[in-house]
Amino acid sequence: MPIQTVGILSPGDMGQAIASVLNHNGLRTIAALENRSQRTHQLAAAANIEDVGSLTQLVIESDIVLSVLVPAAAAEVAQQVAAVISNVGKQILYVDGNAMSDDKPQSVYAPQKVKTIAQIIESSGATFVDASIIGPPPRVPGRTRIYASGKQAVEFQQLSNYGLDIRVIGDEIGQASGLKMSYAALTKGLTAISTELLIAAHRLGLDEELWSEVSSSQPELAHILARSIPSMTPKAHRWVGEMEEIAETFKELGLTERIFYGAADVYRLVKDTSLGQETPEERDRDRQLSEIITTLSDETTSN
Missing domain, CATH: 1.10.1040.10 (N-(1-d-carboxylethyl)-l-norvaline Dehydrogenase; domain 2)
Incomplete structure (x- = not known):
């Protein structure tokens, strides 16, 4: 599947930096900024992320949804996205990009938790990739690695053509999170x-x-x-x-x-x-x- 639009959940410190790299290399990035904080709006604007308003519109317009969230919010947001995917009836790739960073705050999941999130997403008919970000937000080339696992990880790896360093380490959900x-x-x-x-x-x-x-x-x-x-x-x-x-x-x-x-x-x-x-x-x-x-x-x- 050719990738043209990436939906970002959410454009915080890491999410907006990833979006900036993708935008710079020719991809469109979008976010649903309804009821989000002023800081999130500012971060999104700085990265040229397009605000499409609602989560429904984000799913409709995205080829991939990239989720970079704190652990407490991940399952709830996955349920919200799964409900939208079911209603819209669209085939989409959902990438759970839990992140570890020396410079910015991100999240850590146990392998079992990410498997639970995968089940939530896959129950809607979507496909799922487990991805882990190690390093600072990718503003400097060569310092940030994104490890991915899952049967559709190679599809996600297409974003390597747009400035990200994505490394597939296996086809099992939980491997990237465990690393x-x-x-x-x-x-x-x-x-x-x-x-x-x-x-x-x-x-x-x-x-x-x-x-x-x-x-x-x-x-x-x-x-x-x-x-x-x-x-x-x-x-x-x-x-x-x-x-x-x-x-x-x-x-x-x-x-x-x-x-x-x-x-x-x-x-x-x-x-x-x-x-x-x-x-x-x-x-x-x-x-x-x-x-x-x-x-x-x-x-x-x-x-």
């Missing part, structure tokens, strides 16, 4: 542990000494933390659910879930601070890591 979940457990788990231990060192009066040692003996780690912790604070509220999702999956695999429930607790504390209340656009990118740790230390308490 991203494991990667998110590593990167976001490390960020949570590092944030807590740096706060602890600050409260012990040893933050300068600890950072000096890490910078000397673990320079690669120091570089990662200096980048990951500042970019984490405005999206900590989204990462609470991700860590809980990972914890439950690890438990089902016969592993301990407690590590990632602890990570969720760290992000729960951060989200209620002044830094956690900022949007990604509001974040001061010149703010030093030491200042961030001081603020988090001053504004967080655990019951």
Whole structure:
């Protein structure tokens, strides 16, 4: 099936960046912005995403619907889209693009959850692809990978001709989500542990000494933390659910879930601070890591 129009659910930080790449390379992108926030409208306009108003019109005009949503909203939106597809009676490809990003807030799904979403979509007669985005929004070529699995994944891979790096890893729904979940457990788990231990060192009066040692003996780690912790604070509220999702999956695999429930607790504390209340656009990118740790230390308490 030739692809001409891609429907974006929803044009947040990652969704609008993907749409911008597709638009730049000749595809039309659309969104249903009825009852959406001013920020979402602004992000869509900046990426030249066309507002078609309703979800029904989006399904009618799209060849592919690409969903990039937080976990809590994914199943509900899939049900809404499935109902529209059934009413419209259109054959369409639905791609669930749960995303893991170092720079922007996205979502993590357990493989079993994405299989449930696939059943919802396929019950409407549509086809489904499991896709996981690893890396920042694709504004710089070569930094963002989209892994895809499912029998129709090759059809989705056509978007590689329009500026995206899409890699098919299998025909089973859940493979792409499982890969991203494991990667998110590593990167976001490390960020949570590092944030807590740096706060602890600050409260012990040893933050300068600890950072000096890490910078000397673990320079690669120091570089990662200096980048990951500042970019984490405005999206900590989204990462609470991700860590809980990972914890439950690890438990089902016969592993301990407690590590990632602890990570969720760290992000729960951060989200209620002044830094956690900022949007990604509001974040001061010149703010030093030491200042961030001081603020988090001053504004967080655990019951």
